[in-house]
Amino acid sequence: MSDSEAPAAPEVSxxxxxxxxxxxxxxxxxxxxxTDVAPTRKARRRPEIQPVAEVEEKPKVEEQPAEAxxxxxxxxSQGGWGYWGSWxxxxxxxxxxxxxxxxxxxxQVIEKAETSLGFPSPTELSARVEEEQKEQAESxxxxxxxxxxxxxxxxxxxxxxxxxxxxxxxxxxxMITGGLDALEFIGKKTMDVIAxxxxxxxxxxxxMNRNSTLSQxxxxxxxxxxxxxxxxxxxxxxxxTVAHYGMLFDEFQGLSHLEALEILSRxxxxxxxxxxxxxxxxxxxxxxxxxxxxxxxxxxxxFDDEEVDEKKDEDGSEFERELTESLExxxxxxxxxxxxxxxxxxxxxITDMTKPEQExxxxxxxxxxxxxxxxxxxxxxxxxxxxxxxxxxxxHKLAEMILFSNSSTEASAxxxxxxxxxxxxxxxxxxxxxxxxxxxxxxxxxxLNPLITGVFLEASNxxxxxxxxxxxxxxxxxxxxIQRSAExxxx
Amino acid sequence: MAYAYLFKYIIxxxxxxxxxxxxxxxxxxxxxxxxxxxxxxxxxxxxxxxDGKQIKLQIWDTAGQESFRSITRSYYRGAAGALLVYDxxxxxxxxxxxxxxxxxxxxxxxxxxxxxxxxxxxLESRREVKKEEGEAFARExxxxxxxxxxxxxxxxxxxxxxxxxxxxxxxxxxxxxINNEANGIKIGPQHPTTNSTLSGxxxxxxxxxxxx
Numbered sequence: 001m002s003d004s005e006a007p008a009a010p011e012v013s014x015x016x017x018x019x020x021x022x023x024x025x026x027x028x029x030x031x032x033x034x035t036d037v038a039p040t041r042k043a044r045r046r047p048e049i050q051p052v053a054e055v056e057e058k059p060k061v062e063e064q065p066a067e068a069x070x071x072x073x074x075x076x077s078q079g080g081w082g083y084w085g086s087w088x089x090x091x092x093x094x095x096x097x098x099x100x101x102x103x104x105x106x107x108q109v110i111e112k113a114e115t116s117l118g119f120p121s122p123t124e125l126s127a128r129v130e131e132e133q134k135e136q137a138e139s140x141x142x143x144x145x146x147x148x149x150x151x152x153x154x155x156x157x158x159x160x161x162x163x164x165x166x167x168x169x170x171x172x173x174x175m176i177t178g179g180l181d182a183l184e185f186i187g188k189k190t191m192d193v194i195a196x197x198x199x200x201x202x203x204x205x206x207x208m209n210r211n212s213t214l215s216q217x218x219x220x221x222x223x224x225x226x227x228x229x230x231x232x233x234x235x236x237x238x239x240x241t242v243a244h245y246g247m248l249f250d251e252f253q254g255l256s257h258l259e260a261l262e263i264l265s266r267x268x269x270x271x272x273x274x275x276x277x278x279x280x281x282x283x284x285x286x287x288x289x290x291x292x293x294x295x296x297x298x299x300x301x302x303f304d305d306e307e308v309d310e311k312k313d314e315d316g317s318e319f320e321r322e323l324t325e326s327l328e329x330x331x332x333x334x335x336x337x338x339x340x341x342x343x344x345x346x347x348x349x350i351t352d353m354t355k356p357e358q359e360x361x362x363x364x365x366x367x368x369x370x371x372x373x374x375x376x377x378x379x380x381x382x383x384x385x386x387x388x389x390x391x392x393x394x395x396h397k398l399a400e401m402i403l404f405s406n407s408s409t410e411a412s413a414x415x416x417x418x419x420x421x422x423x424x425x426x427x428x429x430x431x432x433x434x435x436x437x438x439x440x441x442x443x444x445x446x447x448l449n450p451l452i453t454g455v456f457l458e459a460s461n462x463x464x465x466x467x468x469x470x471x472x473x474x475x476x477x478x479x480x481x482i483q484r485s486a487e488x489x490x491x
Numbered sequence: 492m493a494y495a496y497l498f499k500y501i502i503x504x505x506x507x508x509x510x511x512x513x514x515x516x517x518x519x520x521x522x523x524x525x526x527x528x529x530x531x532x533x534x535x536x537x538x539x540x541x542d543g544k545q546i547k548l549q550i551w552d553t554a555g556q557e558s559f560r561s562i563t564r565s566y567y568r569g570a571a572g573a574l575l576v577y578d579x580x581x582x583x584x585x586x587x588x589x590x591x592x593x594x595x596x597x598x599x600x601x602x603x604x605x606x607x608x609x610x611x612x613x614l615e616s617r618r619e620v621k622k623e624e625g626e627a628f629a630r631e632x633x634x635x636x637x638x639x640x641x642x643x644x645x646x647x648x649x650x651x652x653x654x655x656x657x658x659x660x661x662x663x664x665x666x667x668x669i670n671n672e673a674n675g676i677k678i679g680p681q682h683p684t685t686n687s688t689l690s691g692x693x694x695x696x697x698x699x700x701x702x703x
Contacts, residue, residue: 223680256534256549263565334527400531403562 215258221246243381245458254389257396258465261472264399268475275482290485291478297411298474316340316347319424326417330409335397339390346383346428353379353435373440377451380432381458384425388462391421395469399476406484411477418470422463429459495544498658499551499675500651501567501599503591504576505584506555509610512641513576514552517651522642529554532566539652541659545679548651560594567598571667571675572654576608577625579638580617585609585624592632600674602666606635606654613640 225244249255272291279287320340327336353371371379394417402409433452440448502510511526511533518535535550551570553563567573573595577584588607595605609625622638629636635653639646661667662676669676 253534253536256536256551260532260551260566263568264562267565334530397530400559400562404531404559 215255215262243378245381245385245461248382248385249389252386252389254385254392257389257393258469261392261396261399261469264396264403265472265475268403268479272475272478272482275479287482287485290481294411294474294478294481297415298471298477315351316343319343319420319427322420323417326413326420328413330398330401330413332394332397332401335390335394339387339394342383342386342390343424343428346387349379349383350428350431350435354438371439373436373443373448373451376432376436376439377454380429380436380455383428383432384455384458384462387421387425387428388465391466392469394421395466395473399473402473402476402480406480406487408484409477409480411474414470414473414477418467421466425459425462425466429455493545494538494547494679496659496662496669496679497547497549497677498571498655499549499569500572500574500654501551501553501570501595502574502576503553503563503567503595504555504574504608505578505581505587505591506557508555508576508578508581508584509641510555510574510576511552513574513608513610513639513647513650514550516641516644516647518550520644522644524642528556531559531562537651539655541652541656544659546655546659547679548655550651564594564598567595568600569673569675570599570603571658572604572606573599574606574608574650574654575634576610577620578611579609579620579622579625580611580614582619585620585628588628602661602674604635604654604657604661605632606637606650606657607632608650609636609638610641612638612645613643 223246225246276284276287320343323336323340327333353376398409398414401407433455436448436452436455440451502514504510506528511529512522514533514535515526516522518537529552531554533552535552536547537550538545538547540546551566553559553566575588575591575595577588579585592605595603607625607629609620609622625638626636628634635657637646637650637653639650641647658667658676662669667674667676669678
């Protein structure tokens, strides 16, 4: 009976930041589960104690009067976030900064996310654990020794997946199916936290099915949205401006391009494997070294979100220049042009949004130039979906051109391209949220905050999709390299 | 928005026979006399109705150029339908049909419905391939046949929709395993596979028909 409950206790006791020795000492007393617990503890990389202080400071920030919308203060409260991936870090800290000025709803969401990721306040946590232990003691007969149930118990004591899920559900519908990809906004290391609560990922696998491909994940998200739209349409006929990222992404043919890219990637991957099996001796060693080099240049993608300057690049020309630069000699101009165009129109949209005041004074007609927050939000989601779809299309076309022309393509150029695209997504999401803040200066926090969170979440999703698509190019670069070196030895 | 089924199509055939124009006419109802060469594959999608059911066609328009062949072949797999297109004013495009057909049969599933299309029927004066020849080829190889004009839109709707009807019939007959995505068919989101908690879900089929 205590089998399912016991692993939870040592797990949780580290959560409040107390030294990791505590569970170690306790484990000998529960020899039965020590095997279950030990491997997960190894995987853990806990942050310092800072996060706890961070959580406790939060309410103070919240209480500040909601005025002076200065959403760009992205440096507030970064102290405790070092643990997060750089992308998630800035998103969340920016979001927190925004919230400090406009309301409290989002803070709650973020706090919830924090707690679910292992930064709960000690008092809250201990109370919760006690409660849940009681509950489990009562229902322990059910959750006895079945492995699946065991991990479920751990999970509920940990409160992790369930609350993460609810955060995600309340903000972006695509997130939940996003699985691992969705979690990337929080930083890859989050997986450690989950691993603690769910040894072997027994429970988590259902939620984060890594076997499913990116396009499947997106397709499922889209289908769910379609279903929801169908349901809401039948129930109430009034048309709301609801933006569905997944559906829009599909509308811009993002899914199809992704699917095609996945096909090419998979086929190249198996070709590379079969080449490796046919080679022997020095040739094989040499090829392995080459592939290792390619792999390395694909793992180097990192971009510092903080460098992204909101003021820069009003009309998207800077992005266009960078894009052209990184695509030099890759012969995909037509597709790149589509992307630039999408970016330009987004930029001009933002420009229109940011200066509606003057136009209104000019034309006293009262054409109602100012957009509602929902409209700004819809525009933001649409732009993100379009830019992401176009980026995926670009990667797909690149893949085709690499395979087609068999020209030497430097992985570093592709990685540079990925950085450029992700930066642009980040920049635009920041611009859009500041538009939202302006447009919603009269709105209540609980209206505005979910919208802002939504934009940030979809932006981080977009960046994840782009980075995943970039990874799909690796086998293609590899097989192209193999073919080229085969040709050169023949001559 | 919601659909009962999604069918994946591929359009194949020699370069310049009007594959992309057929797609554009079908999805956008317009004709563009000058079209960029297709690189690899491009996409189009449209919703149609068969037997009162919404069906989404996801169309993969492949490059016709020989040099792209090794790439485009990769896309054949998982298609439920194929439009094999030749140009009635160019005999060579008709002569290459056998190669295309072999290629298609080899790289896709055996149940794939293939529609043979003689395009540019508006250019009667320049015709090099008789309609009877097309019909004979189709009969011989078990294909459906149609002459179309992407320019005048003649028979374009029919070509896409008749292919879908054939696939739909095969589904009804149980020839296609709709749960195997390799067949190029996906069941739409309204089928109650995951949707169980919602209230009025007695009789999934009825609910599906009613909401559209």
